Amino acid sequence: MSTTRSSDLPDCDLLVVGGGINGAGIARDAAGRGLRVVLCEQHDLAQHTSSASTKLIHGGLRYLEYYEFKLVRKALQERELLLRSAPHIMWPMRFVMPHDASQRPAWLIRAGLFLYDHLARRAFLPASVAIALDRHAAGAPLKGSYRKGFVYSDGWVDDARLVALNALDAAERGATILTRTACISAQREGGQWQAVLEGQGGVQRRVRARAIVNAAGPWTAQFAGQAGGARTQGLRLIKGSHIIVPRLFEHPNAYIFQNPDKRIIFAIPYQDDYTLIGTTDEEYKGDVSQVKISAAETDYLCQAANRYFKRQIAPSDVIWTYSGVRPLLDDSAANASAITRDYLLETVGVAGEAPLLNIWGGKITTYRKLAEEALAKLAPLLASTAPAWTDGAPLPGGDLEQPGVLAQGHVFEAFVARFLADYPWLPAPLGRRYARAYGSRARVMLGSAQSLAQLGEELVPGLHEAEARYLVAVEWARSAEDLLWRRSKLGLRCAPADVARLSQWLEQRLAGEVAA
Structure with a gap:
């Protein structure tokens, strides 16, 4: 399934470059419509950005502060659908927000949570509520100065497994998935793309494709230039780092903390015995395949947790860290935290030419919708009339109640x-x-x-x-x-x-x- 021995691959309708969540999601959608798909990833599936998230399926509560209502609504609409599609690797989670009066007034938080509850339909996630922290289990680990709080719903996801399951579903629907295989050249010739793929040991294979999807994440601009497309969009490469420490609280809820610099930090139960704390937001200029947390980021995350928790942590308590570079659509925002998490799908090529679809930006929660919109752009160019289908189909292993059927709730x-x-x-x-x-x-x-x-x-x-x-x-x-x-x-x-x-x-x- 995962390797091909021939020096030349069979012709395909769609070559997807990039094995992160967007590339795997597009390959799955396209294969399910009967298109011939090849996906190549230069490293492992989800090796970079897509395994370095905060691992949330969420609308993005803080994006309301930047008036990203359309993006939040789209993500909220996807939230429960995704939770139902793979209830083994995604599950509901309640988030506790201790109220810090020096940051935002309570009425503003209530208004934001009311909007968050009602921007999209909820079938099984409970609504937000105000709580008294001195009478709630989530208050016990916190410093006594935090007496009021709010609780709202979102979801958790095993991000790397989400990518693997999308790739697996694509393969089972006929796609060829090639990991550790880079697309080293792509040229238009005779109304098609002629691409050269290079695997381990320098072994090269050629493939002809009617269209290419550039889902290379942090390498999107680089591949767009390599394929001869005009670089009409820019990316802001933003490093996000996380730390893992011994478990700081016993209950199953997560926390969302407001910091004096207006950033949001999450503290989330992780792998039973640990707490995940993140993320940072920093402009990144280095090698995106070698990104690592800095000492300053570690200190920042420890200090953010120490503002709220009774149990204080230091860098010496950190068991593991991970970092990734998020390729965000450049909207000229001065603050890295304020950069849009929305996406843009750009088709490059004049009529009659083999199309190149560049994927700019995006986030895990909206990956399925992004893939659906990508196929809506590509289908007419590939003469495909197959309908959209992924909104009603479970991911591999997600059919916990009945084979092939989307879960009705969290089961x-x-x-x-x-x-x-x-x-x-x-x-x-x-x-x-x-x-x-x-x-x-x-x-x-x-x-x-x-x-x-x-x-x-x-x-x-x-x-x-x-x-x-x-x-x-x-x-x-x-x-x-x-x-x-x-x-x-x-x-x-x-x-x-x-x-x-x-x-x-x-x-x-x-x-x-x-x-x-």
């Missing part, structure tokens, strides 16, 4: 109970993690196993051979980093010796694949 806990009952030999924490990661596909991953021993060696804590084999064969995992940080977050619990052992196992397995 994960009922599914977990059935799954654990069907596999009583699975330790409950491991079974629950499988249910979370794979949903209904967990049964496919387990195959015919009838005991823990039949899952094979435990390569690192929590990762057995059966799961690793599945991720290599089905989800394009090729390195320990792919397995431990993007397909799972088991890297949080691994020692260097564990990683070395897993890398050796992968090397042997992949060498066997090549020999076969």
Whole structure:
């Protein structure tokens, strides 16, 4: 599924360059309409921006402050649809906002939350409420000076798995997904694109495509120039960094904190034993493939948390960090936090030429709608009359109630109970993690196993051979980093010796694949 041996690929209708959330979403939508699709990604799926988010499915409450009503409404409309499409990797979450009277008056926050509740229909997410922090569980971890607060609804997502599942659905609908494969040239010739793709070891393959989608994220402007398109739009590259610390609170709610610099910081329950804190917003000028958190960012996030929490943290408490560069549409905003999170789809090429569609900007919550709008632009140029379809289709593993059917609400806990009952030999924490990661596909991953021993060696804590084999064969995992940080977050619990052992196992397995 994930590799092609021929030096030349079959002709395709659509070549998608970029394996982040926008590229994977567009490949899925196009393949589902019967188009012949090739997606190439120079590294791993979601290796950069799409695995470095704050991992929220949200309307963007703070965007109301910048009058981004259209964007917020679009994102809110997508929010519950996405939660229903993959209730194993996305779930509702309540967010607590302690009121700091020195930042914004209470009436303004109430007005903003009322608008947030009513800009789009909610089917199962509860409305916002005011709370007294001295009588609410969320108040206990906070300093005593915070007495009032507000609670509202949004959602959580495993961002890297969301990308992998979109790519998997695209592949199962006929798309060719090529990871670690860069598009090194693309030229129009004879009414089509002639592209050269280069994989590992310098192996080159050619493909002819009727259209190209440039979904290269931070590399969008670079590829647009490479493909001969006029650079009519600009990107602002904004670095966002996050820190992971030992768990700062026991309840399942998240926090949204207002800072004196007008930025918003989230503190979110993470992987059971940790708290995720982020994000920063900084202009970035360096190599986007080598982005890392700075000491100043770490200090900033620690200080932001310390303004609110009783339990104080320092950089020495940080267990892990991650950073990414968000390619935001340049709207000339002076403040990085104020730059629009909306997107622009730009078709380049005169009538009769093979089109190039550049994707400028975007955010995870609106990726499905972006893909749908991209196909609306491309379909007439490709003579495709197939209708839009993704608003009613679950992602792989998301059909927890009935095969192929979108969930009616958030039904994960009922599914977990059935799954654990069907596999009583699975330790409950491991079974629950499988249910979370794979949903209904967990049964496919387990195959015919009838005991823990039949899952094979435990390569690192929590990762057995059966799961690793599945991720290599089905989800394009090729390195320990792919397995431990993007397909799972088991890297949080691994020692260097564990990683070395897993890398050796992968090397042997992949060498066997090549020999076969």
